[in-house]
Structures are given as structure tokens and as C-alpha cells.
Amino acid sequence: MGSCISTESGSSFPSSPLSPTPRVRKKRIAKRSGSTSPSYLDYPKDEPLHRIPGRLFLNGSSQVASLFCQQGKKGTNQDAMIVWENFFSRKDTVFCGVFDGHGPYGHMVAKRVRDSLPLKLSTQWESKKNEENVLKEISLNSATGTTIEATNPPFQLLKQSFLRAFRGMDRELKMFTNIDCVCSGTTAVTLVKQGEYLVVGNVGDSRAVLGTRVKGNSIAPVQLTVDLKPNLPGEAERIRKCNGRVFALQDEPDVARVWLPNNDTPGLAMARAFGDFCLKDFGLISVPEISCWKLTENDEFVVLATDGIWDVLSNQEVVDIVASVPARSSAARALVQSAVRAWKYKFPTSRTDDCAVVCLFLDSKDACSDSA
DSSP states (O other): OOOOOOSSTTOOOOOOOOOOOOOOOOOOOOOOTTOSSOOGGGSOTTSOGGGSTTEEOSSEEOSSEEEEEEOOSSSSOOEEEEEEETGGGOTTEEEEEEEEEESTTHHHHHHHHHHHHHHHHHHHHHTSTTGGGTGGGSOTTOOTTOBOOTTOHHHHHHHHHHHHHHHHHHHHHHHOTTSOOSSOEEOEEEEEEETTEEEEEEESSOEEEEEEEOGGGOEEEEEOSOOOOTTSHHHHHHHHHTTOEEEEOTTOTTOEEEEETTEEEEEESOSBOEEOTTSTTTTOBOOOEEEEEEOOTTEEEEEEEOHHHHTTSOHHHHHHHHHHOSOGGGHHHHHHHHHHHHHHHHOTTSOOOOEEEEEEEOSSSOTTSSOO
8 A cells, every 4th residue: 555656736637437337147157077176167156255165355364374454554454365275176276365455446456356366367277278287297396496497388377377367357457447447556466376386476566475494493584576666677677668757756765656757646666566557558567477486395384465564574574473473373463463563663653554464374284273
């Protein structure tokens, strides 16, 4: 939240007209042959998403994850999160994501992406003929901290599924008249864990960090994503080639922002995002950075969080907090509470940002239990 700013008081863009949500035709799609558990495709199109088994989006925990989101002091909570177990109708597959909205309708954009993006990804993946064992076909030569080779054919298949899902999501937002996405948007850091593999897709400046055991039994962070901010050379070059501008304001010299060519708006503090269509012709994109990782027995958990966490806590502090909680079910809450305290200490005159956290545990222990 709080990633857009204008140097002109009262500057605005025309809003999209609001119209009622079109009714979705009721239809039940037959189960895939050989499927052992229901897919989202097996539910009526008007089935409320919150009633789908294994789909979590509120504060709480499950056998594999802990989730917590807390509103900051900047207004409406614009963060959203999700954990979807048994994803792709597979018991060994989990989808996770956190989304940090910004702009007047950022909270609506974040929730829309939270609800729609997993469905689009599942549709893309299910459409691939050899999807069922695609991750198991990936070379076993990679180690923790090293991504699977970009030229690996199965990884390319997964990458294309992510790219198409993200592209379809942005297209949906542009056509969806119930949310004005001209100057509103969201980040998205998403993860699919299938067996011993992670596939990570990221847009914006939310972050995913792996916690892994190293020598001496200490916990070490491995950052799985790059914060896609406008000050990165490649991002800035693309934006400027499209006639967008990148610069920081005098009162926050460390925060590079994206601006229109001839107007000091909207001042977006990230180089990639869903929505924000006022900037899409000027270098802002919704194309995700995608990586695939093979887990080892030393890898314990992954933390996905919005910048309300990372702005005040280091990667090392985050993994230390999660590793030290007495109950896994409270890991995400403990992390948010630590971030809130850090905000008050480091920025006593600033308003605390929204915080959303998903902690995905990688071993067989129960996150709902009272033991770590």
C-alpha cells in the first residue's frame, strides 16, 4: 500500500464507469479421468471460492501453512493472501500468494487477483498434455539456491503457464468494469510447491524467502525473488525507452518512482504490477519473473510477505523469527507483530504499512500443532 503518489494536488484520471457484475452461467464441468480429488473445475461456476476445500485466505493456519494479515495506519487494508492446498487436484501441490494493492482501488484489485490468478494458472497447467508429471521430469542436478536451467523443457512448460496466467489476469482487469484500474493495481508474489519443487512467479516488490538450515544448525535466508523496483537498471531502461520517467522525490531520495511523460503522476514505486493501466504504455509491465527451485532436506519453510514486512525486517530477521516460534500456527502472526514493533521503533513519525504473510512449511510437521 502507499506506492502511488502525485506531486500535483488534485491530479486525477477519469474513472471507469461502474456496471453490475455480469451473471456467470451455472455449469458443472466433469472431473478429469483419474483425478483423486475435486478440482476447482468440478465446482459450479457460481460456487463461492471460500467454500472450496483447502483454500485459505483469512488469518489462521493449516497442516502446512500459517497466514496472517493486519491493517496498517494508512487507511483501507490493501493486502491480500492465499494458500490453496491440493492445487491442480494433487495432494502434493500447494499454491501460495500475497498481494499488495495500491491506488484508490488497490484493495479491490488485490482481492480480484487473489481470487482469479490461481484459477487461471490451474487452467493453463491443466491444458498441458504432459502436466501430470512435469515437475518430476526436471533434472535433479540443481541445489538449494540455484534455479533449474532456463533451457530445461519442463521448466519452459511451467514458465509458459505462469506467463499466460499473468497475461490473462491483467487482461481481465482491463476489461472488468467493476474495478477502476487506471491508477490502481497490485503486486503478486506467487508460489506453487509440487513435491520437492517450487515454481515462483513475481510481479512488483513483495518478496519470497526460503529458510534453510546450514552448518551449526542455524537458519539462513535464501531470497527467491527480486524486488522489481524502478531503480533496477534493466527496469529503468525499459521504462525510459517507453517514454516513462523514473526519479525520486526530494523528500524520499531512496524511493525511485515511475511517472508519466508529461505529468507528475502517478509516482508508482514498482516497475511491474497488475493494473495501473495509465502506465502500461510507458514501460510498466505485468510480466512475472519466474524461477524453479529444487528443495533439499535442509529447507524448512518459505515466507511470502508484502513490503510492510521487508521495509523494516531483514531476510535474516524474518527467518529467525519464523524458526523460533513455539507454535507454527502462530508463525505468520508473530512475524507481523515483530514488523509492527519495528515500524514504531524505526519510523516513529510514520504510519505503519499493511502487512500480509504466508509461511509455508516444507516438512511433514503439522502447522496447527503447538510444537515447532
